[in-house]
Structure formats: C-alpha cells, structure tokens
Amino acid sequence: MIPLIKRILRTGILSEPPPEAAPAEQREIARLQDDILRILGRALTIRQVDAGSCNGCELEIHALNNPYTNLEGYGIKFVASPRHADMLLVTGPVTKNMENALKVAYDCTPDPKLVVAVGDCGCTGGVFGASYASCGAVEQVIPVDVRVPGCPPTPVALLRGILAAVNR
Amino acid sequence: MRFFGEPIEFEKQAGIGSPVWRGRADGGEALQSFAVAVHRADGRLAALWGGDERLRSGGFRLHCVFGVDAGHAWVSLDLPAENPVYPDLAGIFSAANRMQRATRDLVGIATDSGDQRPWLRHGAWPADWHPLRHDAGEGGNFPNAPSDYAFVQVGGEGAHEIPVGPIHAGIIEPGHFRFSVIGERLLRLEQRLGYQHKGVERLFIGKNIAEGARLAGRVSGDSTCAYAWAYAAAVESACGVSPPPRALLLRALMLERERVANHLGDLGALGNDAALAFGFSQFMRLKEDWLRLNGALFGHRFMMDRIVPGGTALDLEAPALSAIVEQCDIVGREVKQLKKIYDEHAGLQDRFLTTGAIDADLARELSLTGVAARATGMILDARAHRQGYTPPPPWAMLGVRPATDERGDVAARAAVRFAEIFESLRLLREIAVGLPDSAVCIEVPPLPGGCGLGVIEGWRGEVLAGVALDGEGRLARVHPHDPSWQAWPALEHAVMRDIVPDFPLINKSFNLSYSGADL
Numbered sequence: 001m002i003p004l005i006k007r008i009l010r011t012g013i014l015s016e017p018p019p020e021a022a023p024a025e026q027r028e029i030a031r032l033q034d035d036i037l038r039i040l041g042r043a044l045t046i047r048q049v050d051a052g053s054c055n056g057c058e059l060e061i062h063a064l065n066n067p068y069t070n071l072e073g074y075g076i077k078f079v080a081s082p083r084h085a086d087m088l089l090v091t092g093p094v095t096k097n098m099e100n101a102l103k104v105a106y107d108c109t110p111d112p113k114l115v116v117a118v119g120d121c122g123c124t125g126g127v128f129g130a131s132y133a134s135c136g137a138v139e140q141v142i143p144v145d146v147r148v149p150g151c152p153p154t155p156v157a158l159l160r161g162i163l164a165a166v167n168r
Numbered sequence: 169m170r171f172f173g174e175p176i177e178f179e180k181q182a183g184i185g186s187p188v189w190r191g192r193a194d195g196g197e198a199l200q201s202f203a204v205a206v207h208r209a210d211g212r213l214a215a216l217w218g219g220d221e222r223l224r225s226g227g228f229r230l231h232c233v234f235g236v237d238a239g240h241a242w243v244s245l246d247l248p249a250e251n252p253v254y255p256d257l258a259g260i261f262s263a264a265n266r267m268q269r270a271t272r273d274l275v276g277i278a279t280d281s282g283d284q285r286p287w288l289r290h291g292a293w294p295a296d297w298h299p300l301r302h303d304a305g306e307g308g309n310f311p312n313a314p315s316d317y318a319f320v321q322v323g324g325e326g327a328h329e330i331p332v333g334p335i336h337a338g339i340i341e342p343g344h345f346r347f348s349v350i351g352e353r354l355l356r357l358e359q360r361l362g363y364q365h366k367g368v369e370r371l372f373i374g375k376n377i378a379e380g381a382r383l384a385g386r387v388s389g390d391s392t393c394a395y396a397w398a399y400a401a402a403v404e405s406a407c408g409v410s411p412p413p414r415a416l417l418l419r420a421l422m423l424e425r426e427r428v429a430n431h432l433g434d435l436g437a438l439g440n441d442a443a444l445a446f447g448f449s450q451f452m453r454l455k456e457d458w459l460r461l462n463g464a465l466f467g468h469r470f471m472m473d474r475i476v477p478g479g480t481a482l483d484l485e486a487p488a489l490s491a492i493v494e495q496c497d498i499v500g501r502e503v504k505q506l507k508k509i510y511d512e513h514a515g516l517q518d519r520f521l522t523t524g525a526i527d528a529d530l531a532r533e534l535s536l537t538g539v540a541a542r543a544t545g546m547i548l549d550a551r552a553h554r555q556g557y558t559p560p561p562p563w564a565m566l567g568v569r570p571a572t573d574e575r576g577d578v579a580a581r582a583a584v585r586f587a588e589i590f591e592s593l594r595l596l597r598e599i600a601v602g603l604p605d606s607a608v609c610i611e612v613p614p615l616p617g618g619c620g621l622g623v624i625e626g627w628r629g630e631v632l633a634g635v636a637l638d639g640e641g642r643l644a645r646v647h648p649h650d651p652s653w654q655a656w657p658a659l660e661h662a663v664m665r666d667i668v669p670d671f672p673l674i675n676k677s678f679n680l681s682y683s684g685a686d687l
Contacts, residue, residue, distance in 0.1 A: 050339075052342075052366050060469075062452075067453050095364060098363050132293055132308055132370070
C-alpha cells in the first residue's frame with residue numbers, strides 16, 4: 001500500500017487546462033465551459049456508439065479519460081446506456097450490420113439529445129465510403145449536430161467537438 | 169519441396185520477408201490430407217480466404233495458409249465456376265469454421281458439410297449475392313433486413329440466456345455475446361460477430377498499391393503498423409523488391425512502439441476492470457506520454473501511413489532517436505515499479521489468478537497465436553528464433569526473446585504484456601543506436617500477376633496479408649488476416665468455468681479486434 005500511495009503523491013495532478021490553439025479559441029472554450037455550468041449544471045453524460053470504426057477513434061476517445069485530459073473533471077462522463085445519455089458520440093462509417101442498432105440507440109436516448117459524429121469515417125464515410133456493407137457517414141442514418149473530422153481526431157479535437165455540441 | 173511427405177509441391181516465396189512456401193493442391197482431398205498432416209505435426213491454420221478467378225482461370229480459388237515449424241505453407245485450391253465446393257476443414261482445425269462461413273458469404277464458395285450459418289451476412293444482402301464476385305455489381309440497394317441467428321441453446325432447470333450487444337456498455341467495438349448461465353455461473357458463451365463488416369476486401373479490388381496501403385492501415389486501427397507492414401511485405405514480395413535495411417529497422421521501431429502503446433493501455437484497463445483505478449490512471453498517463461512522442465516524431469499519434477510499400481514514409485534524425493532512448497529509460501523504470509505494485513496487490517491478483525484460463529493444448533487446437541498463446545507457454549513469435557524457424561530481417565539480428573507464461577489465465581496474459589514491454593524497450597534502444605545509413609524508401613514498380621504473403625507479429629498476434637495483382641498491376645485481391653479470428657473462439661472457452669462478472673476482465677485480457685476480423 002505504501003509504494004502505491006507514494007506513487008500517487010509523486011505523480012501529482014497532471015490534468016491540463018482545456019485545449020488551446022489560438023487565444024480566441026481559448027476564450028471560446030472558456031465561454032463554452034461557462035455554458036456547460038449554466039445549461040447542464042456541470043453534468044453531461046455521453047453514450048459512445050461504435051457503428052463500424054476501425055477502432056482508431058475509440059483509442060482517442062479512451063484518451064479523454066486519461067489523467068491529462070481528465071474529461072470527468074469537466075463534469076462530463078461516459079455512461080453505459082443511451083437511456084442515461086445526453087449525447088451520442090458516434091464513430092463510423094455506419095455499417096449496414098449496425099444501422100439498425102444505431103437507430104435503436106438514438107431512439108432510446110431521451111430528448112433533448114445531441115449527436116456528435118467522430119472521425120473522417122463518421123463525418124463522410126472516409127476511406128470506407130458507402131457500399132453494399134456500409135451506409136457511409138453517421139448523418140446518413142441519424143441526425144448529426146456536430147462533426148469532428150480526423151483520422152483519428154486527437155483528444156483535443158474531440159473535446160472541442162463535444163463542447164461545441166453543448167453550446168448549440 | 170514437400171511438407172510431411174504430402175503430394176503438394178511447394179516453392180519458397182521470393183524476397184526477404186517471412187519464410188513462406190507456396191503450393192497448389194490438386195483437389196479437395198489433397199488439401200484435406202495436407203491439413204490433417206499439419207494438424208498431426210502440431211501446426212495451425214493461419215488464414216483461409218477465397219477469390220473469384222473466373223476471368224483469369226475460369227473458376228474460383230480457395231487459399232489456406234498453414235503455420236508450420238519452418239514458417240507458413242500457403243496452399244491454393246482451384247474450384248470450378250459451377251458449384252464451387254470444397255471439403256470442410258473445421259473438423260480438423262476448428263478455427264476454419266468462421267473463416268469458411270465468411271468466405272461463403274463473400275465469394276460464394278462453400279464447404280460440402282458442417283456449419284452452414286452465415287457469418288458476415290446479417291441480412292444486408294441476399295444469400296445468393298456475393299460481393300467479391302467480379303459480376304456482383306454495386307449492390308448497395310438491397311433492403312437491410314436483420315436476420316435471426318441460430319444460437320446454440322442450453323437447456324436444463326434454471327438455465328437462461330443473457331444477450332449482450334451489439335452495442336456494449338463501454339467504449340468498445342460492437343459485437344453480440346450470448347451467455348448461457350445458471351445464476352452467475354457461465355455455462356456457455358457464443359459470439360456473433362460481423363457488425364463491423366464494412367466491405368474492406370471489396371474496397372481493395374482495383375486500387376493501386378499506394379491506395380491499398382492506406383486502406384490496409386485502417387483494417388484495425390490499434391494495429392495500423394502491423395497491417396501496413398504485412399501489406400507492404402506482401403506487395404514487395406509480389407513485385408520482387410526488397411526495402412532498404414534502414415527502412416526495415418524503422419518499421420521494427422514503429423511496430424515495437426505500437427506494441428508498447430497497446431500493452432500499456434491494456435495493463436491500465438486490466439487494473440480498471442479489477443477496480444484498481446490507480447493502475448488505470450498510471451498506465452494511461454504513460455500511454456499518453458508515449459503517444460505524444462509519436463505525434464511529435466512521426467506526425468501521427470498512431471503512426472498511420474508511415475510504413476509504405478518500398479520502405480517508410482519518413483526518416484528519423486539523431487535528436488529523435490535520442491528522445492526515443494530517453495523515453496524508453498523513463499517508461500522502463502516506471503513500468504518496473506508499477507509491475508511490483510500489481511504483483512503485490514492482493515485484491516488485483518485475486519481477480520487475475522486462475523480467471524479465464526486456457527491451456528497450451530487448447531491453444532494449439534484453436535490455432536491461437538500472439539499474447540494469448542504465449543500466455544499458455546507456447547513459444548510462438550514470428551520475430552523470434554525457435555526450433556526450425558529463423559525470423560526474417562531485421563528480427564534475426566535483434567535476437568528477440570519471446571515472453572511466455574505457463575498459467576494461461578488473466579494473470580499470465582498480464583505477465584506476458586509486462587515482459588513484452590521490457591523486451592520491446594530493449595529492442596527500441598538497440599534499434600535507435602544502431603540504425604545503418606541507407607535510403608528509407610525505394611520505388612515499387614507493380615508486377616502484373618504477382619502475388620505475395622506478408623506475416624508480421626503484431627502486438628495482439630500474427631497479422632497476415634495475402635496480395636494478388638491483376639494484369640495491369642492493380643490489386644486483384646487482398647486478404648488482411650487478424651489474429652482475432654483464432655482468438656475469439658479461445659475467449660469462448662476461457663470464460664466457461666468463471667462467473668458473469670469476470671467476463672469483462674477476461675475479455676480485456678484478450679483485447680481482441682472486431683474490425684480486424686469483421687473486415
């Protein structure tokens with residue numbers, strides 16, 4: 001137990017300030033965070049749905065929970081059921097085999113709800129496009145509020161997208 | 169040459185890649201007899217796929233790759249255009265089951281007996297339409313009617329089913345797990361996968377070599393370097409070129425960085441699934457440091473598109489190499505301390521030990537490779553020397569020591585990951601200080617009609633890519649093969665003596681790819 005506690009103390013708090021790219025953007029994000037507090041009372045719940053990704057986007061979504069990004073520190077957390085969620089964070093392309101499940105998850109999410117399409121594939125279909133096996137972009141299957149392109153998008157880009165959706 | 173005295177003539181594949189021998193079976197019986205001989209010699213089925221060759225040879229072709237002592241034996245079997253049927257191999261290698269069913273869904277060549285349930289076709293296209301046939305057309309407009317699936321039912325008093333998925337509770341890929349349980353005790357798990365099927369193999373057809381590389385790097389994002397290298401090795405063999413020595417070592421450096429990143433993440437997640445959040449934050453912190461250096465040195469946190477046919481898309485200068493060495497020292501030190509904490513944590517070890525166990529006999533029977541196989545004591549690593557096998561460059565000179573553990577449980581799979589991190593750090597240091605001067609990329613002029621097989625030991629296990637070029641030097645057929653094909657059934661076995669709440673931990677200890685096997 002002692003080595004464990006020593007390690008915790010030595011590691012300290014690593015969480016970084018919210019993403020900054022340009023000063024204007026930083027102000028924007030500060031404003032978005034104020035909005036989160038005001039609108040949501042500091043609680044946003046996200047149900048992540050992989051509707052056909054290569055799993056690259058999931059690696060970066062996982063990184064949102066690491067001590068650096070510390071998503072829960074913003075009052076945002078991932079939940080196990082769409083019924084508990086304010087937002088669906090959907091990676092794609094949406095396969096034909098996942099089309100029905102994604103629609104069901106969307107219908108199960110209570111209104112008002114937000115949908116963020118993640119990754120080049122979620123935004124446009126990406127390298128996989130639309131085919132006999134793929135519906136392409138997420139918006140081909142359910143309505144999308146915000147798109148976060150990238151292959152895969154970085155954790156900072158994801159965080160920006162989530163904040164942008166909340167601000168709508 | 170011949171293997172096991174079987175009447176199939178083999179010829180060694182050209183180039184400096186993994187040792188692969190190609191042969192052609194005269195008929196289904198010859199193939200079946202060869203498979204029996206491989207099985208008797210403790211070999212394994214590494215991959216199985218099919219292709220439509222009707223425009224070139226008038227029929228279809230079945231490809232089976234077997235893992236033998238010396239490397240891989242790639243056997244093709246020509247099938248007629250009418251009624252293309254071959255003998256069921258699942259009775260010899262159970263791993264053939266899902267591959268055969270996928271091959272029937274995609275190409276329309278079928279086994280003469282055995283499990284005839286569809287695998288990748290869930291109802292998005294009709295049973296008599298096959299996307300990999302040249303005359304299939306676009307086929308995007310079929311009604312998408314999800315079909316019922318005949319799960320094996322378990323009966324008896326108190327037995328009931330828990331269906332899970334395709335959308336799971338965590339941040340994870342989709343798939344369906346059907347648990348048959350009594351109380352909390354697991355009697356049976358049956359997986360239904362294919363939800364990630366996005367038509368990858370058809371997308372390869374007609375692409376040029378460079379476009380194919382981009383797609384290969386997105387078969388399973390967590391293994392992008394392994395796939396990019398397997399594909400590049402297959403293309404290089406098909407076209408008769410060899411990448412320069414510096415490029416081979418840079419590829420190895422990227423592959424080992426990919427291995428360390430994934431193992432760090434898995435060890436953190438294993439701690440998390442056993443309620444040790446400390447482990448999660450510590451390992452995720454190290455992983456993030458690792459990915460950030462990737463981003464700084466390679467311009468991409470996962471090094472996508474940095475391994476290309478002919479070599480690598482970038483070179484590393486001296487400051488980059490010393491940054492890598494420095495990071496290896498730091499991470500090595502920290503992981504050593506964390507390993508001690510994991511090893512001595514009674515609560516964690518209580519969850520890890522004896523949970524989700526499989527033994528070496530079962531692993532061999534299932535043709536298992538990679539971390540899960542080595543965690544049963546099997547010495548099987550495409551990078552490492554073993555009896556009768558010499559690894560290809562650059563591994564031969566690096567002298568990779570495979571990590572093994574006899575226990576076969578969650579604890580063993582964690583221990584193998586720890587050991588592999590230390591070994592990868594050693595390899596990274598060696599590569600970084602010993603890079604020879606040479607170009608990092610050469611031209612790969614497409615050779616019409618060429619074909620090749622690439623084999624790479626990815627972090628999860630053995631990744632293969634079979635490539636065939638058409639008469640114009642474009643891709644006629646590419647089959648990327650993920651080790652998860654063989655490992656998913658191992659997970660079904662591993663959970664059988666455990667309880668439902670242990671499933672997430674056991675599942676994480678395998679951490680298999682859905683996308684890689686659903687294609």
